[in-house]
Amino acid sequence: MTNTTYTNPSDHVQLRDLLFVACITETRVRERVKELGTMLTEDFKDKNPLFISILSGAFVFAADLIRAFDGTCEVGFVRLASYAGTHSTGSVQTVMGLEKEIKNRHVIVVEDIVDSGRTLHFFLDYLREQQPASVCTVAFLRKPEALVFPVRVDYVGFDIDDRFVVGYGLDYDGLGRNLPGLYQLVS
Ligand code: IMP
Ligand code: MG
Numbered sequence: 526m527t528n529t530t531y532t533n534p535s536d537h538v539q540l541r542d543l544l545f546v547a548c549i550t551e552t553r554v555r556e557r558v559k560e561l562g563t564m565l566t567e568d569f570k571d572k573n574p575l576f577i578s579i580l581s582g583a584f585v586f587a588a589d590l591i592r593a594f595d596g597t598c599e600v601g602f603v604r605l606a607s608y609a610g611t612h613s614t615g616s617v618q619t620v621m622g623l624e625k626e627i628k629n630r631h632v633i634v635v636e637d638i639v640d641s642g643r644t645l646h647f648f649l650d651y652l653r654e655q656q657p658a659s660v661c662t663v664a665f666l667r668k669p670e671a672l673v674f675p676v677r678v679d680y681v682g683f684d685i686d687d688r689f690v691v692g693y694g695l696d697y698d699g700l701g702r703n704l705p706g707l708y709q710l711v712s
Pocket of ligand 2: 582695696
């Protein structure tokens with residue numbers, strides 16, 4: 526079979542032409558997302574925040590994060606794209622825009638990974654023009670060594686090495702999003 530995902534006993538995953546190795550377990554991911562949910566609950570419990578999930582990569586993280594948030598909240602989605610294969614294209618496209626009104630709302634932007642910071646930088650500029658009451662950012666992953674655009678990430682799941690990763694919503698050309706833990710490229 527081609528284009529399928531398989532895991533062998535040594536925790537490696539082959540996705541098309543590339544091999545990945547486990548780096549953060551499902552258990553550790555779950556624990557950390559709960560911790561982030563607790564922090565957000567403390568900071569936003571009575572503010573009815575609007576979580577805005579950046580599609581596609583953040584959908585898995587956002588789904589778990591909102592259920593770890595103990596308070597009323599709403600959820601919206603935008604679709605931005607900047608990656609092709611394992612590399613950034615250098616530009617951000619809005620593929621699907623925001624349908625919710627954000628003026629005077631407390632907005633929590635949910636991102637899968639902050640790599641160069643280009644996507645978040647672009648999106649935060651756009652958001653601020655809509656006059657929200659506040660904006661904060663939460664990223665499941667951050668690659669500090671890869672940061673080019675100055676963006677503040679208020680809540681970070683894990684800081685990782687500057688290596689391509691898949692799993693927990695992140696993909697390699699569409700594959701690997703369903704992996705419950707995180708895997709990094711074997712070079
Ligand atoms: P940035 O705009 O360079 O910060 O990249 C952010 C976007 O690129 C993320 O939302 C991801 O969709 C994608 N991306 C960056 N690094 C990775 C990676 O290691 N694996 C999968 N997708 C990535
Ligand atoms: Mg992606």
